[in-house]
Amino acid sequence: MPKLWLINQFANTPELPGHTRQYEVAAGLVGFGWQVEVFASDFNLTQRQYRRLRFPRLWCVERPAGIRWIWLWVSPYRRNNWKRQLNMLSFCLHLGLRLLPIALWGRLIGQGPDVIVASSPQLPAAFTLLLISRLTSIPFVLEVRDLWPQVLIDQGGKSKKSLMVMILAWMERQLYRKARFVVVLAKGAESYVCKRGAETTFWLPNGPDLELFSPRPLPPERAVFHVLYAGAHGDANALDNVLEAARLLESFESPIRFRFIGDGPEKQALVKQAIDLKSVSFEDPVPKAQIPALMAESDAILLSLRDVPLFRYGVSPNKLYDAYAMGRPVITTVAGAINEEVEEHGLGVTASPGDPEDLAAAILRLAQMPKSERQAMGVRGTHLARTTYSRQRINAQYDSVLREVVN
Numbered sequence: 001m002p003k004l005w006l007i008n009q010f011a012n013t014p015e016l017p018g019h020t021r022q023y024e025v026a027a028g029l030v031g032f033g034w035q036v037e038v039f040a041s042d043f044n045l046t047q048r049q050y051r052r053l054r055f056p057r058l059w060c061v062e063r064p065a066g067i068r069w070i071w072l073w074v075s076p077y078r079r080n081n082w083k084r085q086l087n088m089l090s091f092c093l094h095l096g097l098r099l100l101p102i103a104l105w106g107r108l109i110g111q112g113p114d115v116i117v118a119s120s121p122q123l124p125a126a127f128t129l130l131l132i133s134r135l136t137s138i139p140f141v142l143e144v145r146d147l148w149p150q151v152l153i154d155q156g157g158k159s160k161k162s163l164m165v166m167i168l169a170w171m172e173r174q175l176y177r178k179a180r181f182v183v184v185l186a187k188g189a190e191s192y193v194c195k196r197g198a199e200t201t202f203w204l205p206n207g208p209d210l211e212l213f214s215p216r217p218l219p220p221e222r223a224v225f226h227v228l229y230a231g232a233h234g235d236a237n238a239l240d241n242v243l244e245a246a247r248l249l250e251s252f253e254s255p256i257r258f259r260f261i262g263d264g265p266e267k268q269a270l271v272k273q274a275i276d277l278k279s280v281s282f283e284d285p286v287p288k289a290q291i292p293a294l295m296a297e298s299d300a301i302l303l304s305l306r307d308v309p310l311f312r313y314g315v316s317p318n319k320l321y322d323a324y325a326m327g328r329p330v331i332t333t334v335a336g337a338i339n340e341e342v343e344e345h346g347l348g349v350t351a352s353p354g355d356p357e358d359l360a361a362a363i364l365r366l367a368q369m370p371k372s373e374r375q376a377m378g379v380r381g382t383h384l385a386r387t388t389y390s391r392q393r394i395n396a397q398y399d400s401v402l403r404e405v406v407n
Contacts (some may be wrong), residue, residue: 002406003035003112005099007129008119008145009074009091011040013064017263017285018046019318021145022119024209027065028395029402035068037113039099041091042071046232046263046285048078058094072098079265092128099129103136114406115139117183121146127171130178139405142179143204144189147314148172154310155236173197180405183398188313188337202401206318207389208325212289215327215382216296218375224255225367227331228298230291231319233264238306238333240266243274244356249364250279256367258302261286261294295326299374300348300366303332307353312336325385327378331363347381 004026011022026036042053042060051071052060058073075090077083106112116133118126118140126142133140149168152158158165176182177197183204184190190201219226233239242258249256260270261283274280286294295301301323305311312335320338323330330348332338339350349366351359366374 001033001035002114002403003037004029004402005037005039005113005116005129006119007039007095007117007125009041009088009122009125010045011038011119012044012288013062013069014289015287016044016046016051017287018044020288021206021318023064023067024391025395025398026067028391029399030066032395032399034399034402037068037070039070039072039095041074043074043076043087048076050076059098088122088124091122092124095125096128096132100132100135103132103138107136107138112136113138115141115402117141117143117402119143119145121148121151123148123168123171123175126175130175134178139180140178141181141183141402141405142175143183143185144193145185145316147189147192147310150192150310150314151308155306155308181401185316186314186337192314202397204394204397205389206316206321207391207394208318208322208385209391210325210386213292213295213322213325213385215325215378216292218327218371218378219297219299221371224257225300226257226259226298227300227302227363228259228261228294229302229304230261230294233260233262233267233270235266236306236308237264237266238304238353239270240273241333241354241356241359242302242304243270243277243280245359245363246274246277246280248356248360250277252360252364254364254367256363257281259283259298291322292326295323295328298328300329300331300363303330303334303338305334305353307335321385321389324381324389327375327382329366329374329377330381331359331366333359345380345384347377347384
């Protein structure tokens with residue numbers, strides 16, 4: 001039975017808010033006969049709080065879905081300042097101190113992992129596992145969720161010549177060149193990683209668990225059209241643009257309601273911006289297991305991002321594919337590959353990023369469509385989810401490529 005270490009600082013189990021890709025991949029691989037250990041931080045990225053550990057307790061183990069899940073203590077932070085950098089470095093230190101001795105001893109007695117998969121965006125953590133891999137001759141695989149440090153340049157305004165960006169860029173090149181292969185979540189990222197040294201890549205995107213996100217009929221006809229946004233409330237999500245679109249729709253007296261579920265560093269500012277908007281509500285983040293019911297209550301699902309060059313080719317938004325699987329029309333403001341996919345397959349409506357007038361017009365157009373047209377959009381979405389983005393399909397591909405490494 002092959003053994004796998006899967007590392008992502010921000011991985012979550014389904015009862016927690018935030019992404020659950022590592023849980024879904026790990027559970028799928030357990031079903032294919034793997035022994036899987038996942039290493040993640042107990043400090044929840046969405047809620048900015050510990051869920052299980054209190055210092056000096058530094059780690060604990062759970063066994064969800066047959067996975068051996070190890071929660072590690074890291075230093076806390078509230079804002080994206082030096083404390084966040086310390087948070088990431090403390091995770092690296094904890095990984096190194098805990099895993100290197102285990103890996104060395106395991107190789108001596110033949111009981112170590114057969115392969116290590118490290119998932120970004122935490123490049124220093126992935127680099128820590130690359131070093132362990134090189135010291136122990138355990139095959140190393142890199143999974144690229146977000147393209148660091150490019151996102152810091154395109155979105156964060158960092159200079160390519162800043163010391164931090166140059167260090168991360170060096171780590172990035174080493175990871176691409178020395179990984180046995182590189183998994184990309186966004187199809188458009190393949191050329192990016194190949195230019196920086198990756199020799200073998202596989203496109204294994206985010207995708208819905210079709211047992212959890214199954215097609216649901218649209219809500220009955222009603223006076224108000226309900227738009228759901230469920231996800232991070234950060235600068236990248238450009239929800240201020242959505243609120244301006246909501247303000248325009250209210251001025252037109254359009255019967256459209258916006259429901260924002262989630263948390264993030266911009267949430268309080270957004271709540272203040274929307275204080276006079278009657279069509280907008282904000283709610284706390286919920287575990288992913290509760291998202292299907294919330295989607296089922298909605299007429300359309302919103303995906304919003306800023307106009308950042310990287311987002312045109314380098315994102316794989318899970319909430320979009322979950323909406324496809326549920327049969328919900330989508331509203332997207334992501335220039336490039338995402339908007340093109342929605343338009344090509346007729347899955348909803350699109351708007352230019354940063355243009356509240358365009359977004360308001362797109363939402364109004366969708367709300368005024370006959371229900372039969374919106375139902376047809378949903379049917380096309382479920383077909384695409386089943387044939388391209390299904391979590392079950394992606395897990396089977398993951399199993400195949402990892403067995404090639406082990407064998």
